[in-house]
Amino acid sequence: MTRTYGQLTKKYREENDISIRKLAKMIGVGKSYLAKLETEGCTSTPTLPILLATAEVMEMDPTAFLKKLGINMESTTAESKETPARTRTRTVEPFEYIPPTLENLQAALKEGRIMVLPFKALKKGMLVYIPSLDYGLAIANEVTEVKGGVYVCASEALGMTEFTLFDIGHTVFTVRADAQKKLTELQAKQQLRESRLNARRKEPDTDA
Helix, strand or coil: CCCCHHHHHHHHHHHHCCCHHHHHHHHCCCHHHHHHHHCCCCCCCCCHHHHHHHHHHCCCCHHHHHHHCCCCHHHHHHHHCCCCCCCCCCCCCCCCCCCCCHHHHHHHHHCCCCCCCCCCCCCCCCEEEEEECCCCEEEEEEEEEEECCEEEEEECCCEEEEEEHHHECCCEECCHHHHHHHHHHHHHHHHHHHHHHHHHHHCCCCCC
16 A cells, blocks of 8 residues: 655654654755645655655665655656756866776876775765755755766755765765764854854944
């Protein structure tokens, strides 16, 4: 028996005694958006990144979760590519691909061109998380393009985002908790700037 997305999230909240605000934050969407999906009679289904993020929060196998919604991975992936995206803000040249032969590896090692990544190499379909001050959330994004150290990810909230290998761990994160930690840091810096600005505004006008 298939169910709507809202029915699944509502059932999960009731079974685990979680508020709609908390679950929305865990998934990476707005409270009003999730509330709308849980409204009786609503049959709307979020984009694939949100579905995958929800499955992760519920600790369910993504395929099993999608089957509960009557969705198969192939059709969902095709539909997610049709989601309107914002214009990219920058263009980055991808790295040149060099086959990892013994000769190439030896030459790279000799010339100091070897780099060990502290995270798994990203692949299409994987989720990355971007801290957003506008939403106050770590937004889940699906990686849609991978080309030589240059990546493109997309989400309903942020649209399309292009980033590089060197952005991972700084502005884009492979672990939700790390993105949330970065968001907390950004929020603290924003509050500090605002408090300093307010303090300046309260300073007496010495020119008067």
